[in-house]
Amino acid sequence: MKSRALHLLIAALMFLATFTPATHAANSLDRPWWPKVPSLGFxxxxxxxxxxxxxxxxxxxxxxxxxxxxxxxxxxxxxxVEDPACANADSIAANFILPPCSLNEGELCIDSLELSNAAGKLEPATFDYVAPSPKFLASKTRGTPFGGGISLWRSKSTLNALGVDQFAVHVHLDLQNMRNKACLTDAQSCSFELGNFSANVFPVKVRPITSEEKCLWTEGNNCAVITDFLPGTKVALTVRMNNSLTGFLFGRMQDVSMEVTPISKTLNALRVEASPIDVPSIHAFVAKSELSKYPEIDKYWDNRRANLAASDKISSETIDLGPWPQYAMNDFLAFSSLVESGELVSSIWRFGSGLGLGTGSDCYKDKTKILGLVTTNASTYDPGPPSFDGTSLNYRVGGAHHLADGKTLTRGSYDLALRSEFARCLYGFSNAPLGASISVLSSDGTTQEISTESLREDANRQWLYLSAKNFTFSSPTIRIKLVQKAEIGAVAKPAAKSTKSAPRTTITCVKGKTVKKVTGANPKCPSGYKKK
Incomplete structure (x- = not known):
């Protein structure tokens, strides 16, 4: 039990370090919202x-x-990974950045980068060089790839916001071996497991360092400064990856399409095409001296922090729970009345593995292939794939209602690329074309009017693409229900075994003369309303 808990902890730390940046120092100039008095929050x-x-x-x-x-x-x-100095370590962790395939340094590599030109057509970029980094040769004995540095690519016809043709590709694997000592006598204990996968494309400019720069990497006196993509830029990245990458992926991008093409029995070419996206930062804090006014937050903090809660409340420091993925939605919901927007982080293009397994169907148990890709600009979200309740796929997201100016509504974006085979497994559908209804449920149980929703299936019926745009926050649930279109002579297959959904009930809530009805498995009245 202890080794499993440790395995999960290391996996979570690897995911966190990749998808959620480390918390800055409290006095950092880029955190003007940091509380001026000791506080609790996230x-x-x-x-x-x-x-x-x-x-x-x-x-x-x-x-x-x-x-x-x-x-x-x-x-x-x-x-x-075969260094004798580490042979007696209880475990080994590795962070490997994959090289371009043109360098012939291993099977797992970056095949290509494409960027759209002025006409919107994707054109291949050219590999330039690899940034400074220690190099680790691929090991057949331990099943690990080559690891090196971030690669710089140049586009023939596409510039970034700093007016140059430079784009950095950073694809990395977090690998772990929890039984390293046993490898000395048991060859089956030598292999590494994939803890996390992440693929990023950054627009950059390599230029002399200044004191204010945040560098993706440095080389001598030069700094790779991250900038933005120009509006309308589309990006496609193809990576050669083995079969250890399965299940659902998560991304910060929009308008997604993807392909998984087998190269061999163990190797695939994974191609993801999408546009970059902007994501608002959020924060919520309550002064420790004011905690008694927020009994629900006080109670949540006790449960969340357990034996650390008491010392948290009396210390002279501000405690920031940070962005731990497995706690993110619960932290957000606990502090939802205090959530505010910070800076808008622009031009993100990233996808990678997620945490958690799907619930509601045995179809999620398929560990042989990639099943889907979820992308959103929501500040917080469920780290696992959408859950299935027997009829619908549901995904919770969260964010501040307004951007940092306090006036502009935060508009949500959600894209789901779903392997058609998986979708048909969920519903027991035949191979006939699929349709879908997409709805966004607000936290008070009402259905939002969304200005853009779309569904399409690729020509080979391998991937189903669903999209919802322009919904608002704070904590909506995106609900997708698939339907089978008519097909002459088609007979639907029996539905896959699914977890029985909880019965739905309706309650009546009142606030003065206003009456609302809320329906759900465990309906609750909105803030300010009382159950009739």
């Missing part, structure tokens, strides 16, 4: 943090006090 931002995963590395971890301690207290830097 923050979440996609803002770039220098020094996170810009180079490949391998480290060995050991229980200096013995395995019963449950804590790694000895860390060793390894020159390779």
């Amino acid at each position: 923050s979440s931002t996609e803002a770039f943090t220098p020094g996170v995963r810009e180079k490949s590395w391998v480290s060995g971890y050991s229980y200096a006090e013995g395995t019963s301690s449950g804590l790694y207290t000895r860390v060793v830097s390894c020159l390779s």
